[in-house]
Amino acid sequence: MTTTTSSPNAAALTAALPELREAYAALQAKGLKLDLTRGKPSAEQLDLANPMLALPGDRSRSESGTDVRNYGGLDGLPELRAMFAELLDVPVEQLLAGGNASLTMMYDTVVRAMLFGFPESPAPWSREETVRWICAVPGYDRHFAVCEELGIEMITVPMTESGPDAAAVAELVADDPTIKGMWVVPTYANPDGSVVSDDVARALAEMPAAAPDFRILWDNAYALHHLTDTETRTAPILQFAAAAGNPDRVIMYASTSKITWAGAGVAFLASSPANVAWYKKHLAKASIGPDKVNHLRHALFFGSADGVREHMRKHREILAPKFEAVTAILADRLGEYGVGEWTDPRGGYFVSLDVLPGTAARVVALAKDAGIALTPAGATFPYGKDPEDKNIRLAPSMPPLAEVTAAMEGVATCVLLAAAEALAGE
């Protein structure tokens, strides 16, 4: 990840205000209807998995002979688990294949911690007066929404290029037993694209925590979602945690939502044997088992872990030009005025753009009035509140390249106009 740092050229921007107003009026006149709000795959990407539309075809049994059309098998289909155990670098017996959403598995994890606690919890979390949680910012709005839904108080730490600021996290968790967990998107984080280094992962795995049941929810949503030919390997945090004597600290999640189909893929959970047993004990009251037909469909389509890797390279071919367009337009249009900082991610689904502090909400509003939908300003912070009102998450995956370009040219105009207005004291 590279961040382009700059400082605004106030004089040039203020002078350009009339010209930027004209450019914005022209933008509005185009009557655009473009959307950069969510990290959705494009139709072209979804097409890559189209052979699955007719799978499993004439097959209805797993390799071991299980009828996938009938009840049972809480762990998920063994052959699909084996593939993803290799890809996620976890022992297969510690990996569950589930339903269509890793978000559901994360939500259920926290819900069950609230209602029942983890095995070593002094009490179910809902019985604690205060439960707090660490959120690196900027971060993923749906993570924050889970905490907010459950009344868990969120504390922020800064993101760095190597993941959450581990020293800040260690200091917080060392003495405060009300801090029960943290979110981490280790690889190509949402939205800043950072990758947790081995050093940061080891620090998080090893740090003393006042809460005996402190958990890291390790959302490896973009584990395999490379945008360059450097196929980053995720830090092996489960191994680090086990080696540090904290085997139950980390629960990993992943899914094929952005590998095959979004909302019709397969989600995974991996953790220590004790955590997996705990999860399954409660899962067994809610489910007789996941959709094994969909597991088989995926296993047949991929064939092997290498089949998944090969498939991801096809996604990269589609996605990389869109990300290049985003960063090229930002550099071209904002660079001249020294406005903004943005990420140049090597994977994942987002570009994180910091505009002139105090103008992010204005930029989003200007874009909206010009027919360009952006994620609401503040969405990358807990409670939707960006204290500096500067971060905007850009999601260029879904629209065709021409639309990404048109939208980003518009966004650049809005960023400059908002900055010029602010600097001119308007």
Next chain:
Amino acid sequence: MTTTTSSPNAAALTAALPELREAYAALQAKGLKLDLTRGKPSAEQLDLANPMLALPGDRSRSESGTDVRNYGGLDGLPELRAMFAELLDVPVEQLLAGGNASLTMMYDTVVRAMLFGFPESPAPWSREETVRWICAVPGYDRHFAVCEELGIEMITVPMTESGPDAAAVAELVADDPTIKGMWVVPTYANPDGSVVSDDVARALAEMPAAAPDFRILWDNAYALHHLTDTETRTAPILQFAAAAGNPDRVIMYASTSKITWAGAGVAFLASSPANVAWYKKHLAKASIGPDKVNHLRHALFFGSADGVREHMRKHREILAPKFEAVTAILADRLGEYGVGEWTDPRGGYFVSLDVLPGTAARVVALAKDAGIALTPAGATFPYGKDPEDKNIRLAPSMPPLAEVTAAMEGVATCVLLAAAEALAGE
């Protein structure tokens, strides 16, 4: 539903003890390995939906043009919801199509009541000192397990041929605000096959309840699962509840687990607009949407509500002879000695057998030692405790007819032997 009532002929049974011991030894010598434990569809039934193995084929868009391969649509696919709204007799806008398990939707409903309460709850249920729940017995073990998991105290009322004893229920809920809900399987109940009459449904919908947030979880798992040409219509309890001024009292569940594939089907939830909004508000924190590809697969396979009805008649052709074998063998073998009462269900997946009180656990143990797996005695009661130790749930759907026959001949031997032992004071 017909129940065959009888009283045991003690003299004849005691006299037959040596002969029954020989019969049991002969049964053991056969080395059977048969299973009547769970209500699983047979491979032959699952085959009926095999065209779905290659669906949706070349289709990836809904009727309205939505790409089912991408995120979104928390309510589920409109065309599938329309079909099941007709079948379940509910307004389509009050029906959600979800994941692969109605059990998960029920569990999530109660979990969210515990954590958040319903809109009119004085407090989240987990904050109440005691939460109690009515369970008609015999009933479904997975329902009881949800209550037990969540620390909800279960109170039993008797089942009748027209559903739960409505007068007993009304008396319990009238004055006790700790009673927050009840389970009902309205059509072809698990395990006794009873069908809730319109009168009972109306009584449940209308009765005054001390708890303002009293809920009936109406698990219509066997709504369409007829075993005769009388295709029973489920009592329209949502309509009754709305007419009675208790629109939010009832939440209905259903699924295609025993229509298409068990664990790879589609689950449904229907209720009042307020309950549906409440459910969706929390669901939105846990999920971006259900597997719409599976929804489309089902919609294309069925074609229409009538397509579902037609499909269920094919199930009936496979299932009815198995149920006939069960009741014929029970009548033939137990009738002679006047031992046992059993149901003759007109739909659903179970026969409920009451053996001589005090011998159910012995019957299950004898059967096990002869290679015939039965649902554990007591499973049809909360906490697994049948106060009279007499009820056994028989699930004849999965084994082929010849195995059902062999298993039931063995079960009959075990029932008689256990009764003879007990009457002989052994």
